[in-house]
Amino acid sequence: MRRLIVAAALAPPIVISLLALTKVNLSNYYVAVGIVSLLLISSTDKVKWMGVGLVYIPAIYTVGLLLTGVVKPFLGLASGYILAAPLVLAIATYSSGTAAGMVSGYFSSYTTALLIYGVVAAGNVTPETIFVNLVRNIVGFFSRDQINLVPQETPPYMLLASLTALATLALMLGMLTRKKLVVTPVFLKAVVSSVAAVALGTVTVYMFPAVTSLLLLALAAGLTVLSALMLRDRDD
Amino acid sequence: MLTRDGFNLVVACFLMSLVTTTVIVYPPLTLSLFAVTVFTLSYALMTARHLKTLKPTDFAFSRKVEPSQPRPGEPFEVYVSVTNKASKPLNVTVVDGLGGLQLVQGMTSVVKLLKPGDVAELRYYVRPPARGVYSLGPLAIKVADDYGVCCRYITLEKEAKVLVRPALSEKPKLLEGVKWVQALSVSGTGSSVKYGADDVFREITEHQEGQPLKSIDWRRTARDDGEIYVRKYDKLNRLKVLFLIDCTVSNTVGKPSMLDTIISAVASVSRAMLEKGDVVTVRALGALEPDSYTAAGARSFEGLTRFLTWLKPGYSFDFLKEIDKAKGFDAVFLLGRLSFVDGGQLKNAGEQVRRHGGVFFTVIPVLEPDDGIGRLLLQLEMSRIENLKRQAGFISVVKQHELPQYLSHLHRMLKAAAS
Numbered sequence: 001m002r003r004l005i006v007a008a009a010l011a012p013p014i015v016i017s018l019l020a021l022t023k024v025n026l027s028n029y030y031v032a033v034g035i036v037s038l039l040l041i042s043s044t045d046k047v048k049w050m051g052v053g054l055v056y057i058p059a060i061y062t063v064g065l066l067l068t069g070v071v072k073p074f075l076g077l078a079s080g081y082i083l084a085a086p087l088v089l090a091i092a093t094y095s096s097g098t099a100a101g102m103v104s105g106y107f108s109s110y111t112t113a114l115l116i117y118g119v120v121a122a123g124n125v126t127p128e129t130i131f132v133n134l135v136r137n138i139v140g141f142f143s144r145d146q147i148n149l150v151p152q153e154t155p156p157y158m159l160l161a162s163l164t165a166l167a168t169l170a171l172m173l174g175m176l177t178r179k180k181l182v183v184t185p186v187f188l189k190a191v192v193s194s195v196a197a198v199a200l201g202t203v204t205v206y207m208f209p210a211v212t213s214l215l216l217l218a219l220a221a222g223l224t225v226l227s228a229l230m231l232r233d234r235d236d
Numbered sequence: 237m238l239t240r241d242g243f244n245l246v247v248a249c250f251l252m253s254l255v256t257t258t259v260i261v262y263p264p265l266t267l268s269l270f271a272v273t274v275f276t277l278s279y280a281l282m283t284a285r286h287l288k289t290l291k292p293t294d295f296a297f298s299r300k301v302e303p304s305q306p307r308p309g310e311p312f313e314v315y316v317s318v319t320n321k322a323s324k325p326l327n328v329t330v331v332d333g334l335g336g337l338q339l340v341q342g343m344t345s346v347v348k349l350l351k352p353g354d355v356a357e358l359r360y361y362v363r364p365p366a367r368g369v370y371s372l373g374p375l376a377i378k379v380a381d382d383y384g385v386c387c388r389y390i391t392l393e394k395e396a397k398v399l400v401r402p403a404l405s406e407k408p409k410l411l412e413g414v415k416w417v418q419a420l421s422v423s424g425t426g427s428s429v430k431y432g433a434d435d436v437f438r439e440i441t442e443h444q445e446g447q448p449l450k451s452i453d454w455r456r457t458a459r460d461d462g463e464i465y466v467r468k469y470d471k472l473n474r475l476k477v478l479f480l481i482d483c484t485v486s487n488t489v490g491k492p493s494m495l496d497t498i499i500s501a502v503a504s505v506s507r508a509m510l511e512k513g514d515v516v517t518v519r520a521l522g523a524l525e526p527d528s529y530t531a532a533g534a535r536s537f538e539g540l541t542r543f544l545t546w547l548k549p550g551y552s553f554d555f556l557k558e559i560d561k562a563k564g565f566d567a568v569f570l571l572g573r574l575s576f577v578d579g580g581q582l583k584n585a586g587e588q589v590r591r592h593g594g595v596f597f598t599v600i601p602v603l604e605p606d607d608g609i610g611r612l613l614l615q616l617e618m619s620r621i622e623n624l625k626r627q628a629g630f631i632s633v634v635k636q637h638e639l640p641q642y643l644s645h646l647h648r649m650l651k652a653a654a655s
Contacts, residue, residue, distance in 0.1 A: 012264070099385070100244035103272060107252045110268075111260050164264040168271050175245070175272075176279075176383035184382055186286055190279035197274040201267050213257040216270045220253040223277040227246060231238050231284050231386070 002177045003094070008170035009106060010090045012163050016113035017086040019156075020120040024083060028127050030073045033058050034080015035087075042088045072128070079127035082134060086113035099175040106171055168198075242280060242385035249273040276385075283381045287388040290379055294322040297375060297392045306400050308367050308492065308500075311340045316358040318377060318392065320350035329378040330356045335371040335395075337362035364400040367496050369546055371395040401541040402500040404507060438468045475514040475650060478565040479506070480558060482572020483523035485549045489573075490603045490636060497601060498571045499544045501639040505647055510534045512651065517565070518543065522553035522576065552576055559585040567595045567650055569643065573617075574600060579627020586629065597646060599632045600624075601639050 026032055037054035062074040086109050093105025115134065124133045172191060173181070197219065204212045238246060253273045256266040296319040306312040318330050331345040342360030350356055364370055373395040380387040440453055443464035451466040479502050487495040506516045511534050518540065519528040529543035555577045562568050568589045574582070582598060589596040600621055605611045618633070625631045634642045 098241055098244065099276075099383075100241065100248040103245065103248045103252060103269075107256070107265075107269060110265050111262075114260070114262055114265070161264045164268045168268040171268075171272055172275050176385065182382050186279060186282045186381070187383075189282055190275050193278040194271045194275035198267050198271040201270055205263055205267070212263075213261055213266070216266065217253065217257040220250060220257075220270060220273045220277075223274060224246065224250045227238075227277045227280055230281055 001181045002174060005170045005174040005177065005181070006094050006102070009102070009167045009174050010093055010109065011170075012160060012167050013086045013090050013106075013109040013113040015163060016110075016117050016160070017083070017090075020113070020117040021083060023120045023125055024079075024130070025125045025127075028072060028076035028079075030058065030062065030076030031080040031083065031127050034077040035084040036080075038081050038084040038088055039091070042091045075131050076127040079130045082131065083116060086110075086116065102171065102175040106167075237284070237387060237389075238280060239380060239384055239387050242387075245276055245385065246280065249276045279383075280386055283386040284388075287379060287381065287386060290322065290326075290388065290390065292390050292392060295319065295377060295390070295392060296321055299372070299375065299393070299396055301372075301396075301398060306364055306398060308364055308400055308403050308496065311361045311363045313359065313361050314372060316375060318350075318356045318358075318375075320352055320354050320356075323352055325349060325351045327380045327382065327384075328356055329380070330358055331376050331378065332358055332360075333371075333373050333375070333395075334362060335373075336368075337364055337370050337372070337398075364398070366492055367400055367402045367499060367545060368548075370398045370400060372398055399542060399545045401545050402496065402503040404500065404504045440465050440467055442466075475509070475566045476564065477509055477514055477516050477647075478562055478568045479516070479518045480562070480568065480570045481518065481520055481523075481547075482553075482570075482574055482576075483520045483526075483547055483549050484551060484553070484572075484576060486575040487572050488549050494573060494601055494603070494636065495547075495549055497636050497639055499547060501643050502571065503541055503544055504640045505643040506531065506540055507534075507537050508644060509647055510537050510540075516540065519558065519561070520547050521555070521558055521572070522550045524548040524550040526550065526553065555581050555585070559588055562589055562594075563592050565589070565592075565594050567597070567646075569646070570596070570598045571639075572600070574598070574624070577624075579624045582624060582628035582631070595650065597632065598628065598630070599634055599639070599642065601634050601636045604635055604637065 021035075024031065033054070037058065040050055041052060041055055058073075058077055062077045065071075066074040089105055089109035089112060093102055093109055096102050096105050115137070116130075119130055119133045119137060122133070124130050169191070172194070173183075176187070201212065201216050204215055208215075249269070249272055252269045256262070256269045298317050300313075300315045302313045302315070314332070316330065316332055318328070320326055320328065326349070327347075328350045329345060329347045334344060340361040340363050342358075344358065344360055346356050346358050348354070348356045373393050374391050375393040375396075376389050376391045378387050378389050440456055443452060443466045447466050451468070453465045453467045456465040457463070481495075481498055481502060483495060487493065487498070490497070492500075502518060506518070509516050510531055513533075515530065515532040517528055517530040520526050525546075525548070527543070529540055531537060531540040553576060559581075562585070570582075570585070586596040586598070602614060602617060602621075603610065605614050621631060621633055632642070
């Protein structure tokens, strides 16, 4: 049951990654090799060693080709690794044993998928352009006075919004579930509180988009400070 | 409070919220992580409030130590049970502290989901390295929520004292001690010339209420018409013995320490003395809390061992003042390395005790080294003792392990001399 819930929580980054993959030009087979080998190496132990072989052999071979002046295989493999990154992070999140690990994994998988989708959706579909533009975007982020890393070309908004809402509920349930699914009254109250808070956030997104981020951050920070004060270590 | 996992989760949520509201602003993701953050924090706050309703009285606990009077170096069993008396199941971790005791076997914590009425048990074995007062505990329980985000610690018992009494030598072997005391001249007081410390019959009287049954003279009672008669005894030749124990840190050398050996020896010989009807006073010189204890009768041996168990080494003492308090004793034993005493003081002390009709013994135990450095240190110690001897006269130097036998034999000699 827990696995199903965690898988549901990871649906948005997986869907975004698949949407990005559908746009990629896979005529360079090294892209596929990169994706498959990275997925195998991060999957179960049974196929892990196969994945290690699949990573090292093409990597050494393409580096060899790069030294002889043939660049395409190397870039294809590198792009494959990059395209597989959100899925690998999703797999890592799926097998994570801690709640903090799950939240961090969910976040990193989601953002990586968004970044890649942004690059691919902007028309950079060949391995070479994906690699170069992604690097340029990331480097550019640090060199410009810009605070939004998410590119203009975002995935279909409505699809992602509803999927993310469901994934969020699954994440709440999955991150605290160990083996057996237990829903306590306190858990339900916390879910209701968070839904109410998100409703407030959603309203501000539409009515006062300029202050949404600030409001959400202020609320999160206020709650964290309150928790820090209330949950101080006290000797009974 | 938050558990480690709970703390990590709160920190991760806050950082993610910070990033998704400042750097990576994609509304679905921002709102999603905001929802997770609010959920986590409100869950933690509500759970902490829920856990706060628990009281220490929601748990019953018991602790047993077997054997009840542990000996130095011998492992003993500690059994702790905690019962959930609350009306709901609780995730409980029972944790016990060991103080200075060494864990030999078992675990000092147990994790269990306790349904109402269920019991969590802890069973472990610990070894006291030496005589002393040890503290078990604090016995605490950690009650965590179902998801391991929040927890609360409740202390059920701050500490349980365990007295590890000095080891007693059951049957002192006299042969070793005899070698040392053959050349001794003993003098002192002693009332009985015939019966030693044994009780001396005085008369037969009618039984009064409150007199012990063991004193009834059954033969005489059976002979007469319904009256119950008791035999009365006098205790003669009751020696008043004083042990002056040098408790300064200079006596903490060796393993077991010199001080522990002296205390064990004093405890052993005191038991024999008390059984023989003597009165034993032990005075701790230079102990952390200098004090004395007087025991008369076998029943007060318990109190004496308790006093000896609590002794902790201190730093210095005024020997002349201590000797002033040694008047009126038939025998005074001065035991220890005596690093703070010079030969002249020892000589005066001996003379003072003898002037009041007592016998004064100075006994310095020495270690039995098994390596080169130890032997060198022993030579230095022996030369120091020789210096003391030159000024003070007779000083007994006894190997550490022979001290109980030596003291035991001195006691027998005193009794023999007094009879």
